[in-house]
Protein backbone atom coordinates (compact mmCIF):
# COMPACT_ATOMS: atom_id res chain seq x y z
CA UNK A 1 0.00 0.00 0.00
CA UNK A 2 1.60 3.29 -1.04
CA UNK A 3 1.13 6.59 0.82
CA UNK A 4 -1.59 7.81 -1.50
CA UNK A 5 -3.60 4.59 -1.33
CA UNK A 6 -3.23 4.48 2.46
CA UNK A 7 -4.36 8.09 2.95
CA UNK A 8 -7.33 7.77 0.60
CA UNK A 9 -8.44 4.54 2.27
CA UNK A 10 -8.02 6.03 5.74
CA UNK A 11 -10.14 9.04 4.77
CA UNK A 12 -12.89 6.70 3.58
CA UNK A 13 -12.68 4.74 6.83
CA UNK A 14 -11.39 1.63 5.06
CA UNK A 15 -8.85 -0.73 6.55
CA UNK A 16 -5.19 0.32 6.36
CA UNK A 17 -1.93 -1.32 7.45
CA UNK A 18 -1.08 1.71 9.59
CA UNK A 19 -2.60 5.11 10.29
CA UNK A 20 -1.10 7.72 7.94
CA UNK A 21 0.56 10.87 9.32
CA UNK A 22 -0.58 13.78 7.18
CA UNK A 23 -1.23 17.44 7.85
CA UNK A 24 -4.59 18.34 6.32
CA UNK A 25 -4.14 21.88 7.63
CA UNK A 26 -1.45 24.50 6.83
CA UNK A 27 2.03 22.92 6.74
CA UNK A 28 4.64 25.61 6.07
CA UNK A 29 7.22 26.40 8.75
CA UNK A 30 10.07 28.90 8.87
CA UNK A 31 12.75 26.23 9.29
CA UNK A 32 11.71 24.72 5.94
CA UNK A 33 11.51 28.18 4.33
CA UNK A 34 15.17 28.68 5.31
CA UNK A 35 16.20 25.25 4.04
CA UNK A 36 14.42 25.55 0.69
CA UNK A 37 14.77 29.27 -0.01
CA UNK A 38 11.02 29.25 -0.59
CA UNK A 39 9.62 31.63 2.00
CA UNK A 40 6.40 33.44 2.83
CA UNK A 41 5.07 35.78 1.60
CA UNK A 42 6.48 34.94 -1.87
CA UNK A 43 5.46 31.26 -1.55
CA UNK A 44 1.81 32.35 -1.47
CA UNK A 45 2.07 33.66 -5.05
CA UNK A 46 5.03 31.96 -6.75
CA UNK A 47 4.06 28.49 -7.97
CA UNK A 48 7.58 27.05 -7.81
CA UNK A 49 8.18 28.33 -4.27
CA UNK A 50 4.74 27.16 -3.20
CA UNK A 51 5.51 23.66 -4.50
CA UNK A 52 9.06 23.53 -3.10
CA UNK A 53 7.91 24.50 0.39
CA UNK A 54 5.08 21.94 0.31
CA UNK A 55 7.33 19.13 -0.85
CA UNK A 56 9.81 19.90 1.96
CA UNK A 57 7.31 18.89 4.64
CA UNK A 58 7.18 15.47 2.99
CA UNK A 59 10.89 15.14 2.19
CA UNK A 60 12.32 16.68 5.38
CA UNK A 61 9.66 16.04 8.05
CA UNK A 62 8.33 12.77 6.68
CA UNK A 63 4.70 13.87 6.53
CA UNK A 64 2.90 11.46 4.21
CA UNK A 65 1.32 13.99 1.90
CA UNK A 66 2.07 17.29 0.22
CA UNK A 67 -0.23 20.22 0.88
CA UNK A 68 -0.60 23.74 -0.51
CA UNK A 69 -1.36 26.62 -0.41
CA UNK A 70 -0.79 28.12 3.05
CA UNK A 71 -3.66 30.49 3.64
CA UNK A 72 -7.43 30.83 3.38
CA UNK A 73 -7.44 33.83 1.07
CA UNK A 74 -6.84 32.58 -2.50
CA UNK A 75 -10.47 32.16 -3.54
CA UNK A 76 -11.57 35.20 -1.51
CA UNK A 77 -9.00 37.34 -3.34
CA UNK A 78 -10.09 35.96 -6.72
CA UNK A 79 -13.66 36.93 -5.78
CA UNK A 80 -12.71 40.52 -5.03
CA UNK A 81 -11.42 40.65 -1.45
CA UNK A 82 -8.32 42.68 -0.61
CA UNK A 83 -5.53 40.73 1.04
CA UNK A 84 -2.57 41.66 3.21
CA UNK A 85 0.07 39.08 2.27
CA UNK A 86 1.55 38.88 5.77
CA UNK A 87 5.19 38.15 6.56
CA UNK A 88 7.56 35.20 6.79
CA UNK A 89 5.74 33.88 9.85
CA UNK A 90 2.34 35.54 9.58
CA UNK A 91 -0.37 34.25 7.25
CA UNK A 92 -2.19 36.44 4.72
CA UNK A 93 -5.40 38.02 5.94
CA UNK A 94 -8.43 39.67 4.36
CA UNK A 95 -8.43 43.46 4.67
CA UNK A 96 -11.19 44.53 2.25
CA UNK A 97 -14.57 43.09 1.35
CA UNK A 98 -16.44 43.48 -1.95
CA UNK A 99 -20.03 43.21 -0.65
CA UNK A 100 -20.39 44.91 2.75
CA UNK A 101 -23.43 46.87 1.56
CA UNK A 102 -25.60 43.95 0.53
CA UNK A 103 -26.20 41.15 -1.90
CA UNK A 104 -27.81 43.02 -4.79
CA UNK A 105 -24.71 43.14 -6.96
CA UNK A 106 -23.07 39.77 -6.38
CA UNK A 107 -21.05 38.92 -9.48
CA UNK A 108 -19.13 35.75 -10.18
CA UNK A 109 -15.89 36.69 -11.96
CA UNK A 110 -15.61 35.59 -15.58
CA UNK A 111 -12.71 33.18 -15.94
CA UNK A 112 -12.47 32.54 -12.20
CA UNK A 113 -9.37 30.40 -12.73
CA UNK A 114 -7.47 33.35 -14.19
CA UNK A 115 -8.07 35.60 -11.17
CA UNK A 116 -5.54 36.50 -8.48
CA UNK A 117 -3.32 33.66 -7.32
CA UNK A 118 -5.49 30.83 -8.65
CA UNK A 119 -3.22 30.25 -11.69
CA UNK A 120 -0.20 29.94 -9.34
CA UNK A 121 -2.00 27.45 -7.09
CA UNK A 122 -3.07 25.35 -10.10
CA UNK A 123 0.48 25.40 -11.43
CA UNK A 124 1.83 24.41 -8.00
CA UNK A 125 -0.42 21.31 -8.03
CA UNK A 126 1.26 20.19 -11.25
CA UNK A 127 4.77 20.99 -9.98
CA UNK A 128 4.15 19.03 -6.78
CA UNK A 129 2.95 16.02 -8.78
CA UNK A 130 6.02 16.19 -11.03
CA UNK A 131 8.23 16.24 -7.94
CA UNK A 132 6.65 13.50 -5.77
CA UNK A 133 5.14 11.24 -8.43
CA UNK A 134 1.90 9.34 -8.28
CA UNK A 135 2.28 7.50 -4.96
CA UNK A 136 2.24 10.50 -2.61
CA UNK A 137 -1.08 12.24 -1.99
CA UNK A 138 -1.46 15.88 -2.99
CA UNK A 139 -3.82 17.90 -0.82
CA UNK A 140 -5.20 21.24 -1.92
CA UNK A 141 -6.36 23.54 0.85
CA UNK A 142 -9.06 26.15 0.40
CA UNK A 143 -11.42 28.20 2.54
CA UNK A 144 -14.90 26.77 2.99
CA UNK A 145 -18.12 28.47 1.86
CA UNK A 146 -19.04 29.86 5.28
CA UNK A 147 -15.66 31.56 5.71
CA UNK A 148 -15.68 32.76 2.10
CA UNK A 149 -19.15 34.26 2.54
CA UNK A 150 -18.03 36.13 5.66
CA UNK A 151 -14.95 37.40 3.81
CA UNK A 152 -17.10 38.66 0.94
CA UNK A 153 -19.51 40.50 3.25
CA UNK A 154 -17.13 41.26 6.18
CA UNK A 155 -17.54 39.25 9.37
CA UNK A 156 -19.51 42.05 11.03
CA UNK A 157 -22.13 42.23 8.27
CA UNK A 158 -22.20 38.46 7.88
CA UNK A 159 -23.05 38.03 11.56
CA UNK A 160 -25.61 40.84 11.38
CA UNK A 161 -27.35 39.33 8.35
CA UNK A 162 -27.43 35.92 10.05
CA UNK A 163 -29.78 37.45 12.62
CA UNK A 164 -31.53 40.35 10.88
CA UNK A 165 -31.50 39.48 7.18
CA UNK A 166 -31.82 35.71 6.82
CA UNK A 167 -32.55 35.91 3.09
CA UNK A 168 -29.41 37.92 2.35
CA UNK A 169 -27.46 35.59 4.61
CA UNK A 170 -28.64 32.59 2.59
CA UNK A 171 -27.95 34.40 -0.70
CA UNK A 172 -24.30 35.15 0.13
CA UNK A 173 -23.79 31.60 1.43
CA UNK A 174 -25.17 30.14 -1.79
CA UNK A 175 -23.03 32.48 -3.88
CA UNK A 176 -19.90 31.50 -1.91
CA UNK A 177 -20.82 27.83 -2.21
CA UNK A 178 -21.08 28.06 -6.01
CA UNK A 179 -17.58 29.56 -6.15
CA UNK A 180 -16.19 26.90 -3.79
CA UNK A 181 -17.59 24.08 -5.95
CA UNK A 182 -16.08 25.52 -9.12
CA UNK A 183 -12.70 26.14 -7.49
CA UNK A 184 -12.49 22.73 -5.76
CA UNK A 185 -13.24 20.92 -9.01
CA UNK A 186 -10.57 23.02 -10.73
CA UNK A 187 -8.03 22.02 -8.08
CA UNK A 188 -8.87 18.34 -8.64
CA UNK A 189 -8.43 18.78 -12.38
CA UNK A 190 -5.08 20.45 -11.75
CA UNK A 191 -3.91 17.32 -9.94
CA UNK A 192 -5.02 17.44 -6.30
CA UNK A 193 -6.08 14.09 -4.83
CA UNK A 194 -7.93 15.52 -1.84
CA UNK A 195 -9.52 18.89 -1.06
CA UNK A 196 -9.03 20.03 2.53
CA UNK A 197 -11.46 22.69 3.62
CA UNK A 198 -10.90 24.69 6.79
CA UNK A 199 -14.08 26.63 7.50
CA UNK A 200 -13.25 28.49 10.73
CA UNK A 201 -16.26 30.82 10.64
CA UNK A 202 -18.52 27.75 10.99
CA UNK A 203 -17.07 27.20 14.49
CA UNK A 204 -19.44 27.03 17.46
CA UNK A 205 -17.29 29.89 18.81
CA UNK A 206 -18.95 32.11 16.17
CA UNK A 207 -22.14 30.40 15.00
CA UNK A 208 -24.68 28.66 17.21
CA UNK A 209 -24.96 24.88 16.76
CA UNK A 210 -28.62 25.33 15.84
CA UNK A 211 -27.61 27.64 12.95
CA UNK A 212 -24.99 25.13 11.88
CA UNK A 213 -27.61 22.42 11.72
CA UNK A 214 -30.34 24.39 9.95
CA UNK A 215 -28.41 26.75 7.68
CA UNK A 216 -24.71 25.91 7.36
CA UNK A 217 -24.99 22.14 7.10
CA UNK A 218 -27.14 22.23 3.94
CA UNK A 219 -24.61 24.62 2.34
CA UNK A 220 -21.70 22.33 3.22
CA UNK A 221 -23.67 19.33 1.93
CA UNK A 222 -24.32 21.03 -1.40
CA UNK A 223 -20.62 21.93 -1.59
CA UNK A 224 -19.50 18.35 -0.91
CA UNK A 225 -22.09 16.93 -3.32
CA UNK A 226 -20.86 19.23 -6.09
CA UNK A 227 -17.18 18.28 -5.84
CA UNK A 228 -15.82 15.27 -7.71
CA UNK A 229 -13.25 14.06 -5.19
CA UNK A 230 -12.61 13.25 -1.53
CA UNK A 231 -12.85 16.15 0.92
CA UNK A 232 -11.92 16.90 4.53
CA UNK A 233 -13.88 19.46 6.58
CA UNK A 234 -11.92 21.30 9.27
CA UNK A 235 -13.75 23.46 11.78
CA UNK A 236 -11.75 25.23 14.50
CA UNK A 237 -12.42 25.25 18.21
CA UNK A 238 -14.31 22.83 20.40
CA UNK A 239 -16.68 21.30 17.86
CA UNK A 240 -18.06 18.71 20.29
CA UNK A 241 -21.61 20.22 20.07
CA UNK A 242 -21.64 19.96 16.25
CA UNK A 243 -19.72 16.70 15.69
CA UNK A 244 -22.75 14.73 14.51
CA UNK A 245 -23.76 17.61 12.21
CA UNK A 246 -20.25 17.82 10.75
CA UNK A 247 -20.46 14.08 10.12
CA UNK A 248 -23.61 14.69 8.05
CA UNK A 249 -22.05 17.27 5.72
CA UNK A 250 -21.17 14.59 3.10
CA UNK A 251 -17.40 15.08 3.44
CA UNK A 252 -15.28 11.91 3.63
CA UNK A 253 -13.52 13.07 6.76
CA UNK A 254 -13.53 15.74 9.45
CA UNK A 255 -10.46 17.38 11.00
CA UNK A 256 -10.71 18.39 14.65
CA UNK A 257 -8.60 20.17 17.22
CA UNK A 258 -7.42 19.02 20.66
CA UNK A 259 -10.15 21.29 22.05
CA UNK A 260 -12.37 18.28 21.40
CA UNK A 261 -11.20 16.66 24.62
CA UNK A 262 -12.78 13.24 24.14
CA UNK A 263 -11.47 11.88 20.83
CA UNK A 264 -12.66 8.32 21.50
CA UNK A 265 -16.10 9.76 22.31
CA UNK A 266 -16.01 11.76 19.07
CA UNK A 267 -15.21 8.59 17.11
CA UNK A 268 -18.19 6.88 18.73
CA UNK A 269 -20.46 9.84 17.97
CA UNK A 270 -19.66 10.05 14.24
CA UNK A 271 -19.62 6.26 13.80
CA UNK A 272 -18.91 5.22 10.23
CA UNK A 273 -20.32 8.40 8.67
CA UNK A 274 -16.89 10.06 8.47
CA UNK A 275 -13.31 9.39 9.46
CA UNK A 276 -11.46 11.74 11.80
CA UNK A 277 -8.15 13.55 11.22
CA UNK A 278 -6.38 15.10 14.21
CA UNK A 279 -5.84 16.13 16.86
CA UNK A 280 -2.31 16.85 18.09
CA UNK A 281 -2.36 20.44 19.38
CA UNK A 282 -0.70 22.82 16.94
CA UNK A 283 -0.04 25.65 19.45
CA UNK A 284 0.51 23.75 22.69
CA UNK A 285 2.26 20.58 21.52
CA UNK A 286 3.77 20.98 18.05
CA UNK A 287 4.83 24.60 18.58
CA UNK A 288 5.47 24.83 22.33
CA UNK A 289 6.00 21.22 23.37
CA UNK A 290 9.06 18.98 23.20
CA UNK A 291 9.42 15.71 21.31
CA UNK A 292 8.29 13.67 24.33
CA UNK A 293 5.04 15.62 24.49
CA UNK A 294 4.49 15.26 20.74
CA UNK A 295 4.96 11.51 21.03
CA UNK A 296 2.68 11.23 24.06
CA UNK A 297 -0.13 13.20 22.39
CA UNK A 298 0.29 11.32 19.10
CA UNK A 299 0.17 7.94 20.84
CA UNK A 300 -2.95 8.97 22.73
CA UNK A 301 -4.67 10.00 19.47
CA UNK A 302 -3.77 6.64 17.91
CA UNK A 303 -5.07 4.77 20.96
CA UNK A 304 -8.30 6.76 20.79
CA UNK A 305 -8.82 5.56 17.22
CA UNK A 306 -7.92 8.54 15.05
CA UNK A 307 -8.02 7.65 11.33
CA UNK A 308 -5.34 10.12 10.18
CA UNK A 309 -2.76 11.33 12.69
CA UNK A 310 -2.54 15.06 12.06
CA UNK A 311 -2.05 18.47 13.64
CA UNK A 312 -5.30 19.68 15.20
CA UNK A 313 -5.19 22.94 13.24
CA UNK A 314 -2.80 24.85 10.96
CA UNK A 315 0.83 24.33 11.96
CA UNK A 316 2.32 27.50 13.47
CA UNK A 317 5.18 28.76 11.26
CA UNK A 318 7.67 28.75 14.15
CA UNK A 319 7.10 25.04 14.85
CA UNK A 320 10.38 23.06 14.80
CA UNK A 321 11.00 20.36 12.18
CA UNK A 322 11.99 18.00 15.03
CA UNK A 323 8.47 18.06 16.46
CA UNK A 324 6.89 17.18 13.12
CA UNK A 325 9.39 14.34 12.73
CA UNK A 326 8.48 13.18 16.26
CA UNK A 327 4.83 12.86 15.22
CA UNK A 328 5.86 10.49 12.41
CA UNK A 329 8.19 8.58 14.74
CA UNK A 330 5.40 8.19 17.28
CA UNK A 331 3.25 6.51 14.63
CA UNK A 332 6.14 4.24 13.58
CA UNK A 333 6.82 3.27 17.21
CA UNK A 334 3.12 2.60 17.78
CA UNK A 335 3.23 -0.08 15.06
CA UNK A 336 6.74 -1.41 15.85
Ligand SMILES: [Zn+2]
Pocket residue numbers: 200234235236237257312313314
Ligand atom coordinates in the same frame (compact mmCIF):
# COMPACT_ATOMS: atom_id res chain seq x y z
ZN1 LIG B 1 -8.54 25.07 13.21
